[in-house]
Amino acid sequence: MPLDTDPQTDDADLLAAYARGDAGAARLLTVRLTPRAFGQAMRMLGDSGEAEDVAQEAMMRLWRVAPEWRHGEAKVTTWLFRVVANLCTDRLRKRGRGAMPLDVVAEPEDPTPSVEIRMQDEARRDALRIALAALPERQRVAVTMRHFEGAANPEIAEALGISTEAVESLTARGKRALAAALKGQAAALGYEEG
Amino acid sequence: MTKAPNRDGDDAWIDGMLDDLARTPVPETPDDLKARVMEEAYAMLPAPGGQLAKAPWWRQIVEGIGGWMAVGGLVAAAATGFVVGLGGLDSVGVSTPWTMTYETYYDSPGSLDAFGWDMEEG
Numbered sequence: 001m002p003l004d005t006d007p008q009t010d011d012a013d014l015l016a017a018y019a020r021g022d023a024g025a026a027r028l029l030t031v032r033l034t035p036r037a038f039g040q041a042m043r044m045l046g047d048s049g050e051a052e053d054v055a056q057e058a059m060m061r062l063w064r065v066a067p068e069w070r071h072g073e074a075k076v077t078t079w080l081f082r083v084v085a086n087l088c089t090d091r092l093r094k095r096g097r098g099a100m101p102l103d104v105v106a107e108p109e110d111p112t113p114s115v116e117i118r119m120q121d122e123a124r125r126d127a128l129r130i131a132l133a134a135l136p137e138r139q140r141v142a143v144t145m146r147h148f149e150g151a152a153n154p155e156i157a158e159a160l161g162i163s164t165e166a167v168e169s170l171t172a173r174g175k176r177a178l179a180a181a182l183k184g185q186a187a188a189l190g191y192e193e194g
Numbered sequence: 195m196t197k198a199p200n201r202d203g204d205d206a207w208i209d210g211m212l213d214d215l216a217r218t219p220v221p222e223t224p225d226d227l228k229a230r231v232m233e234e235a236y237a238m239l240p241a242p243g244g245q246l247a248k249a250p251w252w253r254q255i256v257e258g259i260g261g262w263m264a265v266g267g268l269v270a271a272a273a274t275g276f277v278v279g280l281g282g283l284d285s286v287g288v289s290t291p292w293t294m295t296y297e298t299y300y301d302s303p304g305s306l307d308a309f310g311w312d313m314e315e316g
Contacts, residue, residue, distance in 0.1 A: 018235070018239065018240075019240055020240065020242070021239055021240045021241050021242035022242075023236065023239060026232065026235035026236060026239060027232065027235075029235070030228055030231050030232045030235055031228070034223055034227060034228050034231050035223040038220070038223045038224075038227060039220045039223075042218075042220045042221070043215055043216065043218055043220065046218075048221060048224075052224065052227045055223075055227060055231070056227060056230055056231055056234070059231045059234070059235070060231075060234050060238070063234060063235050063238040063239075064238065066240075067240055121214070124211060124214070125211075125214070125215050125218065128211050128212070128215055129215070143212065147209075147212040147213060147215070147216045148215075148216045175208045175209070178208050178211075178212075179207065179208050182208070182211070
């Protein structure tokens, strides 16, 4: 797979070139954006097979929307982030409906400490993923953009079409909801009850 | 064991979990995934030299007006104007079917059809 040979060109310009039938733009966008979509899906789902499916679906939606893309309306990466987040949420919600509570999952027999710790870490991540999926979309996007993408408030504000001040409140509400959802599982997740 | 939050609004616990999830190592993007994405991109590639699709005429009108909110406002204003206009007809001396009494209707030119005169004149 060729590397991104033209890192200066804006994603939106490449998307416009794709819409005009430029195969080179398709190649560059694939190289740039597929790892991004896959990485985000992998963090949100923790399963490489599902992450691949989500990344592929998100990229297909990008090709589909290309002819109607309006330059300057949204950043391509922000649009893709939201699509991936929503696709992951759908899967996590389905997964959450069939998931067993953490305290009834059988303990492995005679686990070595490293295995136990790894399992506990993974249990925490899974619980957080499911709690994230249960958040309203805007809260989820604000929280995950900040923590997964390292996005600053103005960037999140632009993505959500709200003021910078509103981002603070949205993020705080999202975290409070996460804390409330996870607090009941604190012991199962390896936290001391406060 | 790590301390769980013991009061509302304690974000450190959640921040730690989110940061841990964000730091989770992500495997390299599989080459076959990129190949599949590329294959779909080529399959959906518009014809060379293709123009960016124009929005349909109705969407251009809606956007020209200022979006769906503006269209809603326009419709509400038009409906209000229509109702106010109908209500005002009576005050300028124009009789309308819903403001007429029976007598008014009977004497109005609209009621004077040939059949009515015939009946009255016997």
